[in-house]
Amino acid sequence: MNRQPKILLVGCGSMGSALIRGWLKNGWSQDDIKVIDPNEAARSVATSLGVGVTEKPSERLQVDIIVFAVKPQVLTQTLPDYKKLVNGDRIFLSIAAGKPLKFYEDFFGKKASIVRAMPNTPAAIRQGVTVLVGNKGVNSAQRASSEALMGAVGRVAWLDNEELMNAVTAISGSGPAYVFLMIEALSKAGVEMGLSLDLAEELALTTVAGSGALAASSDMSPAELRRLVTSPGGTTEAALGVLMKNENFDTLLKKAVSAATKRGRDLA
Ligand SMILES: NC(=O)c1ccc[n+]([C@@H]2O[C@H](COP(=O)([O-])OP(=O)(O)OC[C@H]3O[C@@H](n4cnc5c(N)ncnc54)[C@H](OP(=O)(O)O)[C@@H]3O)[C@@H](O)[C@H]2O)c1
Missing domain, CATH: 3.40.50.720 (NAD(P)-binding Rossmann-like Domain)
Structure with missing residues (x-):
């Protein structure tokens, strides 16, 4: 055509x-x-x-x-x-x-x-x-x-393989909600540390948007970009020590994606 x-x-x-x-x-x-x-x-x-x-x-x-x-x-x-x-x-x-x-x-x-x-x-x-x-x-x-x-x-x-559509839905279909939750949670954490809500939200949102754009435009993998921000003994390493301990963050996301995939299967 x-x-x-x-x-x-x-x-x-x-x-x-x-x-x-x-x-x-x-x-x-x-x-x-x-x-x-x-x-x-x-x-x-x-x-x-x-x-x-x-x-x-x-x-x-x-x-x-x-x-x-x-x-x-x-x-x-x-x-x-x-x-x-x-x-x-x-x-x-x-x-x-x-x-x-x-x-x-x-x-x-x-x-x-x-x-x-x-x-x-x-x-x-x-x-x-x-x-x-x-x-x-x-x-x-x-x-x-x-x-x-x-x-x-x-x-x-x-x-x-159409079977994988439930996994796709769990990653990219529902995924925007996980990212919005990340922005919300990061903002709340900023407020806990004494920032105003406006500033905390602006910092969280711009950081997520900017990091996504950087990852999308960079030749480096997300893991390499992460390592680049992480100086030994520095602030990022302290935070990642919490998120990555016992694969906390990975495990939580895997559980969330698995729940969404199962729900997709049940609804079909
Ligand atoms: N939003 C998302 O994130 C997303 C992501 C992936 C896929 N989807 C899919 O995209 C589809 C649309 O979602 P949406 O958020 O755009 O829904 P939406 O905003 O509710 O739009 C659906 C439209 O279809 C109209 N409609 C109802 N019956 C109709 C009929 N028989 N013939 C023609 N139009 C009719 C609705 O009118 P009334 O409001 O009067 O009923 C409404 O204007 C859904 O199936 C959803 O699963 C959405």
């Missing part, structure tokens, strides 16, 4: 609207995107972005990719309306957390081209990461289109 794929976005809430903003910044024209959402506020957001809103899915709609960005709990009532749009070329891409490919195949059939995607909230500022997995119906051109679509809001990676 030499042109940008035409998109029908189902659900224009926080993730859906972030996707539209990304697409518009990445070469899609407003005419290439249509939205379906019963929510008045969500429709206004779409309209304010210059994107057309349509009432119902219709076979007359010229779309290449249908993107489901609704909550997982409304999928069962939403998907049957889209069965009539199944054809050999169209991609059905869903960002709904937890629902396996088989769930969509039960509605659209095994021959439909279905992609399951797990983005994360930094997608709102186009710094997200999305992991994709496709069913057997997805060909290489459709993989490329799906990648371009989600690449508009950050990085993209593919999985071959």
Whole structure:
């Protein structure tokens, strides 16, 4: 496909609207995107972005990719309306957390081209990461289109083994919450040491954001960067002595990730 794929976005809430903003910044024209959402506020957001809103899915709609960005709990009532749009070329891409490919195949059939995607909230500022997995119906051109679509809001990676999607969700899907907790905890610790809340929060937040950006742009591994900050007998070493004693920090994070992975499995 030499042109940008035409998109029908189902659900224009926080993730859906972030996707539209990304697409518009990445070469899609407003005419290439249509939205379906019963929510008045969500429709206004779409309209304010210059994107057309349509009432119902219709076979007359010229779309290449249908993107489901609704909550997982409304999928069962939403998907049957889209069965009539199944054809050999169209991609059905869903960002709904937890629902396996088989769930969509039960509605659209095994021959439909279905992609399951797990983005994360930094997608709102186009710094997200999305992991994709496709069913057997997805060909290489459709993989490329799906990648371009989600690449508009950050990085993209593919999985071959869908089972690992729960681990992905536990790392990058839920991960922003762990980082926000780190900012909160670091701020609280600063206040305990006598800093004002404003200053403690600014220091914690800027340190997390700056360190993430440094790690992302550096040729050094995170472990090397950590060692660089850690002078023998210094302040960082004193703190790391607490965090790393008996692998405290590692163990806590492993437990958290394992709990999230298990929860993902239970919800599927
Ligand atoms: N936010 C995240 O961190 C994140 C990360 C990864 C994946 N996801 C997934 O992204 C999906 C969307 O999440 P979100 O946070 O953007 O949700 P959201 O803000 O609630 O947006 C969903 C939108 O879909 C609308 N909607 C409900 N039923 C619909 C239907 N039948 N057809 C079309 N639109 C319909 C909702 O309207 P009403 O509000 O009136 O129901 C709402 O405007 C979820 O499945 C979630 O699992 C989210």
